[in-house]
Amino acid sequence: MADQFDVIVIGAGPGGYVCAIRAAQLGMKVACVEKRATLGGTCLNVGCIPSKALLQSSENYHELLHGFARHGVSAENVSFDLGKMMGHKDEVVGANTKGVEFLFKKNKVTWLKGAASFKSANTIVVDGKEYGARHIVIATGSESVPLPGVEVDETQIVTSTGAIALESVPKHLVVIGGGYIGLELGSVWRRLGAEVTVVEFLDRLVPTMDGEVATAFQKTLGKLGMKFKLGTKVTGAAKTAKGVTLTLEPAKGGAAETLEADVVLVAIGRRAHTEGLGLDAVGVATDERGRVKTNGHYTTSVPGIYAIGDVIAGPMLAHKAEEEGVALAELLAGQAGHVNYGAIPGVVYTWPEVASVGKTEEELKAEGVAYKVGKFPFTANGRARAMGDTDGFVKLLSDKTTDKLLGAHIIGPDAGTIIAELVLAIEFGASAEDVARTSHAHPSLNEAVKEAALAVDGRALHI
Numbered sequence: 001m002a003d004q005f006d007v008i009v010i011g012a013g014p015g016g017y018v019c020a021i022r023a024a025q026l027g028m029k030v031a032c033v034e035k036r037a038t039l040g041g042t043c044l045n046v047g048c049i050p051s052k053a054l055l056q057s058s059e060n061y062h063e064l065l066h067g068f069a070r071h072g073v074s075a076e077n078v079s080f081d082l083g084k085m086m087g088h089k090d091e092v093v094g095a096n097t098k099g100v101e102f103l104f105k106k107n108k109v110t111w112l113k114g115a116a117s118f119k120s121a122n123t124i125v126v127d128g129k130e131y132g133a134r135h136i137v138i139a140t141g142s143e144s145v146p147l148p149g150v151e152v153d154e155t156q157i158v159t160s161t162g163a164i165a166l167e168s169v170p171k172h173l174v175v176i177g178g179g180y181i182g183l184e185l186g187s188v189w190r191r192l193g194a195e196v197t198v199v200e201f202l203d204r205l206v207p208t209m210d211g212e213v214a215t216a217f218q219k220t221l222g223k224l225g226m227k228f229k230l231g232t233k234v235t236g237a238a239k240t241a242k243g244v245t246l247t248l249e250p251a252k253g254g255a256a257e258t259l260e261a262d263v264v265l266v267a268i269g270r271r272a273h274t275e276g277l278g279l280d281a282v283g284v285a286t287d288e289r290g291r292v293k294t295n296g297h298y299t300t301s302v303p304g305i306y307a308i309g310d311v312i313a314g315p316m317l318a319h320k321a322e323e324e325g326v327a328l329a330e331l332l333a334g335q336a337g338h339v340n341y342g343a344i345p346g347v348v349y350t351w352p353e354v355a356s357v358g359k360t361e362e363e364l365k366a367e368g369v370a371y372k373v374g375k376f377p378f379t380a381n382g383r384a385r386a387m388g389d390t391d392g393f394v395k396l397l398s399d400k401t402t403d404k405l406l407g408a409h410i411i412g413p414d415a416g417t418i419i420a421e422l423v424l425a426i427e428f429g430a431s432a433e434d435v436a437r438t439s440h441a442h443p444s445l446n447e448a449v450k451e452a453a454l455a456v457d458g459r460a461l462h463i
């Protein structure tokens with residue numbers, strides 16, 4: 001007889017481990033299967049957390065070299081120790097993954113170590129042993145999309161996993177893909193001294209971002225010294241004694257050229273990871289992009305089997321996976337779990353940061369929605385001036401008739417933190433006027449939000 005649980009979650013990333021903890025909080029007997037040696041999934045082990053540790057370390061070095069002088073602070077013989085930087089990153093990862101292990105113990109979630117595959121709709125097999133549950137949740141996440149002709153070895157041609165563990169600073173790093181992962185990791189290595197070229201198929205960076213913000217973003221990355229080859233596709237990679245020779249072609253067709261690199265980062269996107277689960281055997285349907293199909297309540301085509309996080313449709317973000325984990329656990333407990341997909345923020349942790357929530361101007365135009373725009377630059381914000389970080393602006397979009405906030409887009413210092421009040425505003429259905437009438441501490445970066453909200457109605461005070 002297989003060990004029985006109320007819920008078995010497959011995968012202990014932010015979607016899976018949060019779902020397991022919430023289900024346990026709600027009184028269910030829960031197990032979570034994870035094939036990695038540590039908990040926390042892509043996010044804690046090789047994604048959000050290690051990349052942010054390296055972004056912080058490299059930013060500290062870059063600021064000491066280029067930013068402190070304007071504050072009258074000088075330093076000589078500035079250097080960095082890459083080994084220590086990587087050590088710090090590993091410590092941070094260790095503390096976070098052990099933290100999840102502690103939370104599992106605290107909440108009495110059983111960690112089943114190994115890879116799970118389905119035997120039936122209510123039974124899985126892990127390491128040759130069967131386990132049964134009334135509800136089984138697929139939270140197996142995602143993996144890097146491979147690029148034909150560019151074979152990853154994780155040393156010279158790397159995915160993000162190799163790019164957060166390079167042993168030395170490459171002389172020339174070529175990043176294939178102008179999405180947020182490539183730009184964040186590209187900026188890490190640029191700050192540490194690498195020449196960085198980003199090759200992007202489209203004629204702009206981060207295609208889902210508001211166009212005006214994307215243009216400003218490219219400019220700030222250009223100031224950092226990053227180079228861009230937009231509208232260009234990579235058709236092949238050949239390893240040489242010195243590095244890698246890439247073959248490029250204009251996306252629209254034309255003459256081929258070559259580009260030499262020491263290290264190539266393939267960051268063209270991520271795809272759902274379902275390998276080895278045996279979905280076909282139990283009849284769980286997937287869509288044209290290999291994602292598990294679910295209805296509004298995260299139920300797959302097979303009753304009793306559910307899916308959340310990167311493995312289903314929607315933005316591949318840790319907090320989106322977490323929200324789904326909580327919502328599903330609450331639905332399984334008979335509660336009204338719900339995720340508001342219109343209020344999921346997206347942040348790029350470069351410096352300045354880029355953050356957005358809700359609709360972009362391009363989306364509103366395409367949907368034929370009449371809107372108003374309010375903008376305020378950080379050059380006119382006292383706190384940003386004091387910091388010496390005045391690049392960027394806040395841009396708010398509200399409904400032309402009702403003034404309801406429809407979208408918020410920020411490029412600027414700490415944009416990822418500033419955006420939180422606008423996520424809350426959109427969650428509560430606030431208008432631009434509501435934000436404009438809210439007292440904001442002075443002098444704070446968030447005053448730029450209030451001013452942008454005033455600007456929606458043409459009455460910004462400080463510009």
Ligand SMILES: Cc1cc2nc3c(=O)[nH]c(=O)nc-3n(C[C@H](O)[C@H](O)[C@H](O)COP(=O)(O)OP(=O)(O)OC[C@H]3O[C@@H](n4cnc5c(N)ncnc54)[C@H](O)[C@@H]3O)c2cc1C
Pocket residue numbers: 010011012013014015016017033034035036040041042043044046047048049051114115116117139140141142160161181273275276277308309310311316317318319320321349
């Ligand atoms: C470099 C990088 C930086 C990122 N930065 C950010 C960021 O700043 N902010 C953000 O919101 N998102 C970021 N992300 C995305 C984020 O990591 C994902 O959206 C998030 O991890 C998805 O969570 P998940 O639970 O769906 O899946 P995952 O975190 O991918 O976890 C799935 C887990 O399932 C396990 N698994 C798979 N199959 C099986 C099986 N058959 N049996 C047992 N276990 C299995 C895997 O080993 C894995 O641990 C980043 C990603 C990368 C790669």
